[in-house]
Amino acid sequence: MEGHVQELLNRITLISAAVATICLFYVFSASSSSCRQLDSRHHEALAMTVARSPFPRSSCEAASRRPLPPEKRWKKLQSTREWRRRVDAFGALFRSVRGLGLLGNASRVLCVSAGAGHEVAALRESGVADVTGIDIVDVPPLVRRSDPHNLPFFDGVFDLGFSAGLDGALFPARFVAELERTVRKGGAIVLAFRRCSSEAEVDEVRGLFKRSALIHLSNATLVGSESTIITMRNGAAHV
Numbered sequence: 073m074e075g076h077v078q079e080l081l082n083r084i085t086l087i088s089a090a091v092a093t094i095c096l097f098y099v100f101s102a103s104s105s106s107c108r109q110l111d112s113r114h115h116e117a118l119a120m121t122v123a124r125s126p127f128p129r130s131s132c133e134a135a136s137r138r139p140l141p142p143e144k145r146w147k148k149l150q151s152t153r154e155w156r157r158r159v160d161a162f163g164a165l166f167r168s169v170r171g172l173g174l175l176g177n178a179s180r181v182l183c184v185s186a187g188a189g190h191e192v193a194a195l196r197e198s199g200v201a202d203v204t205g206i207d208i209v210d211v212p213p214l215v216r217r218s219d220p221h222n223l224p225f226f227d228g229v230f231d232l233g234f235s236a237g238l239d240g241a242l243f244p245a246r247f248v249a250e251l252e253r254t255v256r257k258g259g260a261i262v263l264a265f266r267r268c269s270s271e272a273e274v275d276e277v278r279g280l281f282k283r284s285a286l287i288h289l290s291n292a293t294l295v296g297s298e299s300t301i302i303t304m305r306n307g308a309a310h311v
């Protein structure tokens with residue numbers, strides 16, 4: 073009887089060791105592959121969220137260390153000057169969108185490629201309650217994971233679609249098509265991207281839109297980078 077119990081215990085120990093090894097392997101392979109896919113914006117966000125570790129050689133190395141609990145990480149991120157600076161920059165941009173009559177407190181807004189969610193925070197602070205932030209990595213609590221090229225939303229459910237992530241989009245035409253699909257007819261799409269140096273470049277971005285018509289074009293400095301902001305009315309163009 074005792075022999076049986078001992079044997080059983082031995083087996084359980086063996087099995088748990090195997091499970092633990094498999095889990096570790098998974099964690100390692102997951103963190104290295106996701107790190108590879110990240111663009112600089114995500115690296116920055118991740119680097120900020122794991123900034124506690126002293127002198128990490130790369131954000132990948134830092135990310136594989138034990139992270140802070142989510143609420144603490146979030147509090148820490150929010151308290152940085154960089155966070156405030158970015159949120160304020162987006163706040164100014166959205167004030168001009170309000171000025172055009174395209175955004176109100178009751179608007180349902182989608183932010184695509186939102187990184188750590190500075191634009192989501194800016195919108196919420198300004199009184200817009202219904203804001204959804206998505207990106208290829210989950211950065212709680214403001215941004216959840218979805219593919220910008222294949223948005224998990226029904227057609228026409230948003231009043232406004234915003235993104236500062238066109239420059240990093242793998243398939244810009246698909247990226248814009250998904251915004252045009254998920255924003256309602258008559259709603260607006262606002263994209264901020266690296267400042268165009270020629271009319272042809274602006275036309276190229278305009279050409280990505282298949283159903284929308286231009287409302288407004290402006291230049292702005294968005295957190296230190298010279299940007300062009302294009303504002304389109306969705307569904308206003310003849311197909």
Ligand SMILES: *[C@@H]1O[C@H](CO)[C@@H](O)[C@H](O)[C@H]1NC(C)=O
Nearest residue numbers: 176177178196197198199200
């Ligand atoms: C929107 O909400 C903010 C914050 O609650 C409020 O200060 C502002 O007056 C509201 N704006 C409008 C137009 O209702």
Ligand SMILES: *[C@@H]1O[C@H](CO)[C@@H](O)[C@H](O)[C@H]1NC(C)=O
Nearest residue numbers: 267268269270271289290291
């Ligand atoms: C934005 O800046 C570019 C390059 O500096 C310039 O060619 C263009 O006319 C500007 N566009 C607007 C709308 O001010």
